[in-house]
Amino acid sequence: MYEPKVIGFLCTWCSYTGADSAGTSRLKTPWNLRAVRVPCSGRVAPELILRAFDQGADGVLVLGCHIGECHYDSGNHRAAKRIPLLLSILEFAGMQPERLRLDWVSASEGDRYARIVSEFVDALRPLGPNTWRISGAAPRTGAAIGVPLPLVSGLSGGAPCP
Amino acid sequence: MSISETMQSTARDLLISGQVQRVIGFEASPRGRVRPAIIDRPEEAERLVWSADCTHNLTVYLQRALNRDNGHASREPATPPARVAIVVKPCDSRAINVLLAEHQFSREQVFAIGMACEGIRQGAPASAPEATLQERCLRCRERVPVVHDVLLGEPPSALPEALPDEALAHVRGLPPAERAAFWLNQFDRCIRCYACRQTCPMCNCPTCLFEQEDALWVGMRIAPSEKRAFHLGRALHLAGRCVGCNECERVCPMGIPIGLLNRHLAETVESLYGHRAGMQAVLSPVTGMLSAEESAP
Numbered sequence: 454m455y456e457p458k459v460i461g462f463l464c465t466w467c468s469y470t471g472a473d474s475a476g477t478s479r480l481k482t483p484w485n486l487r488a489v490r491v492p493c494s495g496r497v498a499p500e501l502i503l504r505a506f507d508q509g510a511d512g513v514l515v516l517g518c519h520i521g522e523c524h525y526d527s528g529n530h531r532a533a534k535r536i537p538l539l540l541s542i543l544e545f546a547g548m549q550p551e552r553l554r555l556d557w558v559s560a561s562e563g564d565r566y567a568r569i570v571s572e573f574v575d576a577l578r579p580l581g582p583n584t585w586r587i588s589g590a591a592p593r594t595g596a597a598i599g600v601p602l603p604l605v606s607g608l609s610g611g612a613p614c615p
Numbered sequence: 616m617s618i619s620e621t622m623q624s625t626a627r628d629l630l631i632s633g634q635v636q637r638v639i640g641f642e643a644s645p646r647g648r649v650r651p652a653i654i655d656r657p658e659e660a661e662r663l664v665w666s667a668d669c670t671h672n673l674t675v676y677l678q679r680a681l682n683r684d685n686g687h688a689s690r691e692p693a694t695p696p697a698r699v700a701i702v703v704k705p706c707d708s709r710a711i712n713v714l715l716a717e718h719q720f721s722r723e724q725v726f727a728i729g730m731a732c733e734g735i736r737q738g739a740p741a742s743a744p745e746a747t748l749q750e751r752c753l754r755c756r757e758r759v760p761v762v763h764d765v766l767l768g769e770p771p772s773a774l775p776e777a778l779p780d781e782a783l784a785h786v787r788g789l790p791p792a793e794r795a796a797f798w799l800n801q802f803d804r805c806i807r808c809y810a811c812r813q814t815c816p817m818c819n820c821p822t823c824l825f826e827q828e829d830a831l832w833v834g835m836r837i838a839p840s841e842k843r844a845f846h847l848g849r850a851l852h853l854a855g856r857c858v859g860c861n862e863c864e865r866v867c868p869m870g871i872p873i874g875l876l877n878r879h880l881a882e883t884v885e886s887l888y889g890h891r892a893g894m895q896a897v898l899s900p901v902t903g904m905l906s907a908e909e910s911a912p
Contacts, residue, residue, distance in 0.1 A: 499851045500824070500844065504832045507840045520905065530904040538854050538901060541883040542847055542876065545787070547795025584795065587840045 457511035457577035461486040461570070462497045466524040467560050468516035474563030482567045483574040486514065493517065494555070495528025499539045502553065506543075509586040512552045512577045514570065519557040529557070548585055551576050618730075618768050619664045622702065625728060625765060627660040629700050635726050636696030639676050641669045651676065655696075665702070665767070670735045670749070672860040673701055674710040674816040681720045700726040704735070706751075708760035709858040709893025710816045716896045719819065729763025731770040738865075751861045751874070753778045761894060783878050798843070804869040805842040807835075811863035811873055812849065817856045825849070850876035855884040855899030858892050 463469040469490050475482055491497055494517025502513050515536060517529040536555040544550045554573055558566045616624075626638040642652035642662040649668045653676070654660055680699045703711065708727060715722055734752030756777045758770040786794060809826070812818040825833050825845045833848065834841035850873075857877040864874040884890055888900035 498832070500832045500848055503844045503847060507844060527904050531902070533905055534901050534903070535851075537887060538851060538880060538883060542850055542880060544791075545794070545876070545879045546798045546843070546847060547791050547793075549791060584792070587799070587838075587843075 455578070455581060457485055457574055457580075457582075458509065459483075459486045459512045459514055459570075459574060459577065460505040460510045461488045461514045461516065462491050462494070462501070463488050464494045464517045464524075464529075465490050465492055467518040467522070468558035468566060470560035471516070471558040471562050471566040474561060475567045476563075478563050480563055480567040482570050485574045485577075486570050493523065493525055493528035494532035495523070495525065495530075497532060497536075499535060502536075502539060506548070506552070506583065506585045507587075509583070511580075511583045512554075512573060514573050515553075515555045516558045516566070516569070517555070519559055522559065548583075549580055551580060552583060619666070621767050622665050622728065623660045623663050625767065626654060626663055626700065627657045629726060630654070630657040630660065635698045635700040637680055638663070638700040638702075638728075639673045639680065640702040640728070641665060641671070641673075653680075663702075665730060667734065667736045669702070669704070669730075670738075670862075670865065672704075672707045672710060672814070672816060672862045674703065674707050674714065675814060675862075677701060677711070677714065677725065677816070678719050678819055681724050698724050698726060700728055702728045702730060703760050703763065704730055704732045705757035705760045706732075706755065706858055706860045708762040710860065711762045712893040712896045713817060713856050713858065713899075714819075716898045722896075725762075727760065727763045727765075729760035729766045731766060731768035732758055732760075733771055749861070750778075750782075751859060754780055755859075780878060782872070783875055783882075786875060787879070799839060801871045802843045802846055803839050805837075805846065805871055806869060807837055807842060807845065808868060810866045810868065814862040814866045815853070816860075817853055817858075818849070824852075846871070846873065846876065850880055853877055854880040855888070855890055855901040856892050857881055 463472060469488065472488060494515055497515050505513050515532060517532050518524065520529055520533065523529045532555060536553070540550055540553050543553060556569050558569065622640065626640065629635045630638065636655065638654040638660065640652050640654065640663045641649040643664050644650035649664060649666060651671050651673055652662055654662065677699065681695055708729060711725060711727060714720065734748040737747055737749050754777055756774055758774065759766065786797065789797060812823060825848065826835065828835065833844060857880070859878065859881060861874045864872060867873060881892065884901060890900045892899065
């Protein structure tokens, strides 16, 4: 059975601890989420989320501190401003909007963390695998290049792009 | 006196009186249309022209003229001019407001020669009788620059009805899978020449995020996924800042409809935050704090 692969960007000051708190209280949370610990939800630039989708994530969940509780005062404000726009442009470029979600989880809200992750994964399951990743696109670290260069005089044709 | 002659005498007066040290405007190009012109001496002012072919957004030259170097290595003076006059259309003048809000230069450093604009013709030679207005101009209702120190030309009294954005509505109306295919098809043609970035007055980072070899999260390769990330990322960087001059789309050698992305985000920003870039010298709401009444998500 298809199980979605979810990348979670968790703020170290709140939701990362919140995830811990869900674990210590023995709450059942889906295993689909791979947590990436970030210093703040404001650190999660749109490029990070785009990269996650490009590399085959079925969903991206960004969790930060509640508004007014940011360790850096306004980092979560920035996330709250940016991510709706990213969602808008991703949808415009053909992705289902259910695949990206921003929410707030404080360090003590293990139950809220478990509920949000379960909800998110349950919403992803009926969508099926994400078609966003371009098959054949080489991973960034690899030397192989997916698309050869067009013929340019002075260059050998189809030489890999440096 | 024709509008070009009025512009020439305005520029000449400004340079002679020492109010500005440089005028950025348009001149006739040898290929029959117009091209940007940078005028430092009063006697050169006669090169300036104005016509419905003046499509370039000249504000992209402003920062270079004012802050970095004098723009032309071979030219005098070597020190940056204290004040620069620039010919602006209504759309371009909004770019000045955005750059002012972002502290790229101060208002005193700019003398805006505003042009009452009736729309710019499409890329056909100026002599072509069938030349029609650019699509962006058919959608535009602004006739007087938001920022101007002097206004040349008469703004038309009766405005034609602005046309709806049919291309944008069409892409939005496609089913998601077709929309994804449409955009992949477009981005796949990109050769990453960065002409869109170079011509954009808002793309003024000293080092572009998409051109850093050591950037961990963005790639520089000519791979479809990385080109897609470049275009979506660039559109996001322009959210709430893009004034819709559409230079990026005009200069694209591959004909990628970059303007669609920018217009989509501009509409999103307007509906979310009620902000239109450059109407006042205020920062994009996308970079700031949430206001008291907002509490997303």
